[in-house]
Amino acid sequence: MTASQPTPASAATLDAQDPLRHFRERFHLPPGPDGQPSVYLCGNSLGLLPKAARAAVEQEFAAWERLGVEGHFHEPSMWMHYHETLAAATARLVGARPLEVVVMNNLTTNLHLLLISFYRPTVTRYKVLMEGGAFPSDQYALESQVRLHGLAPEEAIVELVPRPGEHTLRTEDIEAKIRELGASLATIILGGVNYYTGQAFDMAAITKAGHAVGATVGFDLAHAAGNLELHLHDWDVDFACWCTYKYLNSGPGGTSGVYVHERFANRPDLPRLAGWWGHDPSERFQMKKGFRPMPGAAGWQLSNAQIFPMAIHRAALALVDEAGGMAALRRKSEQLTGYLEALLRGLNLPATMLEIITPADPAARGCQLSVLVHRNGRALFEHLAQQGIIADWREPNVIRLAPVPLYNSFQDVQRAGAAIENWVAQAE
Known part of the structure; x- marks a missing residue:
């Protein structure tokens, strides 16, 4: 994948080029208000449910049911x-x-x-x-x-x-x-x-x-x-x-x-x-x-x-x-977070309104961007929720956005950026 200007078209292109794109299908995405999958940017608080998890636990239930205490000593568990x-x-x-x-x-x-x-x-x-x-x-x-x-x-x-x-x-x-x-x-x-x-x-x-x-x-x-x-x-x-x-x-x-x-x-x-x-x-x-x-x-x-x-x-x-370990996940993570940063900075908002307090250096941050909202931060957070974008609120006025490489896409990030831009336009 190569860097692009953040537009809906470039997000779609980056997703098509993403070698990890299919891992999104391995998770349950919570539905948004419209019933469609939400944009889940809250993996820094609680990650999503892997579809393989239920079968993994059911295997242990089956062993308990069939073997009782002997499950400690017998296959498969x-x-x-x-x-x-x-x-x-x-x-x-x-x-x-x-x-x-x-x-x-x-x-x-x-x-x-x-x-x-x-x-x-x-x-x-x-x-x-x-x-x-x-x-x-x-x-x-x-x-x-x-x-x-x-x-x-x-x-x-x-x-x-x-x-x-x-x-x-x-x-x-x-x-x-x-x-x-x-x-x-x-x-x-x-x-x-x-x-x-x-x-x-x-x-x-x-x-x-x-x-x-x-x-x-x-x-x-x-x-x-x-x-x-x-x-x-x-x-x-x-x-x-x-x-x-x-x-x-x-x-x-x-x-x-x-x-x-x-x-x-x-x-x-x-x-x-x-x-x-x-x-x-x-x-x-x-x-x-x-x-x-x-x-x-x-x-x-x-x-x-x-x-x-x-x-x-x-x-x-x-x-x-299966995804290639942390090296592969980190490569995509840096691109996703950089894409989100470019969208937010592209709004050209004064720091007195919206300020990214996470370091700009990719080596000095993970996938989370913390956005300090100096005016009506809670209103922005609630606006995002209404748009099906699940973020994280921290008192007194910080919204944490974390695009996770295993299940988030560039189009997810594009949607989040557009929702923030829409809120700013309404607030002005």
């Missing part, structure tokens, strides 16, 4: 080893080795489990660095983790904020703050992509800077997994976790992924909260005292696998692989 069947695809998704990943629990549970191990404050090294305005769950998790160690959040937590008049963080400012904190910095935990602005952080540079001062470095990849090409192992990231219900289309409240670098694979001395599914499987059913963690990320498991959410997730991961 083998629930005893179900989490292992997700390791290879998960590793490809985030640029890791299979030993370094596991699917379990949900996102904030996993964040807490990882912070128990990787936020180990001392008298002198106790500070934790995060982005200001991080997703509330991350803020609450860090506040409570700090308090568990008898520390005051206002003293231990350092928040990164943009320069005056700017909406996003500069990498050089993040690095400078890391150097400034130096030996007092215990842990860095940032979102891979900021949920509000859509900014993608330079995780490799941040990890390098953190390690240079002796800090552990982790990322909440809720808005990055399935959105960006990730290379967690090569970037030397210590730990990460992510949800699967946004860009990974694995269902509301779905399961979560965890990454722990292989240098911690055989560290039974590393403090953690333990459960029997993370115990050495050769001894698991001996029911003995004394926790012996499995090697790698699997040693952070607590309970046996959530089979039904994992079945959906396995079907969704298969679609990513």
Whole structure:
């Protein structure tokens, strides 16, 4: 596909050239007010239902019905080893080795489990660095983790904020703050992509800077997994976790992924909260005292696998692989998002009315564009909904638009741009 001026004709041409266009048919698109498929630009909040998901779950229902408890040990399901069947695809998704990943629990549970191990404050090294305005769950998790160690959040937590008049963080400012904190910095935990602005952080540079001062470095990849090409192992990231219900289309409240670098694979001395599914499987059913963690990320498991959410997730991961992996999805994503940006900028609106606060550099953003609407933003959001365009509203005045490469088309983006243009014309 090549770049074109954003017109209905060019959108149709780009869709015809799109090698991933047929994947749209593999999802259920919610109907709009007119009964026709909506323009769904809300994958940054909840991805769509893959058509393969229902059959994947039905297979597990059938195994439960036919085998009962023996479903743990017999084909086709083998629930005893179900989490292992997700390791290879998960590793490809985030640029890791299979030993370094596991699917379990949900996102904030996993964040807490990882912070128990990787936020180990001392008298002198106790500070934790995060982005200001991080997703509330991350803020609450860090506040409570700090308090568990008898520390005051206002003293231990350092928040990164943009320069005056700017909406996003500069990498050089993040690095400078890391150097400034130096030996007092215990842990860095940032979102891979900021949920509000859509900014993608330079995780490799941040990890390098953190390690240079002796800090552990982790990322909440809720808005990055399935959105960006990730290379967690090569970037030397210590730990990460992510949800699967946004860009990974694995269902509301779905399961979560965890990454722990292989240098911690055989560290039974590393403090953690333990459960029997993370115990050495050769001894698991001996029911003995004394926790012996499995090697790698699997040693952070607590309970046996959530089979039904994992079945959906396995079907969704298969679609990513079938599409050619994140490299292929990212190529289309950059084009879709660039097309949307061109449409919005082509309106030539003053920044006092409508302002894109997501970075213009494709390398510094995912597929989400956050639009700051200075006047009547809620009215624009409701206008889009009336036109069958499902976007996302964030208080006080931001509309998030996320064209997802697996199921969105250039004509979807064209429709969204035309609806915004129509609203502007009516507002003037």
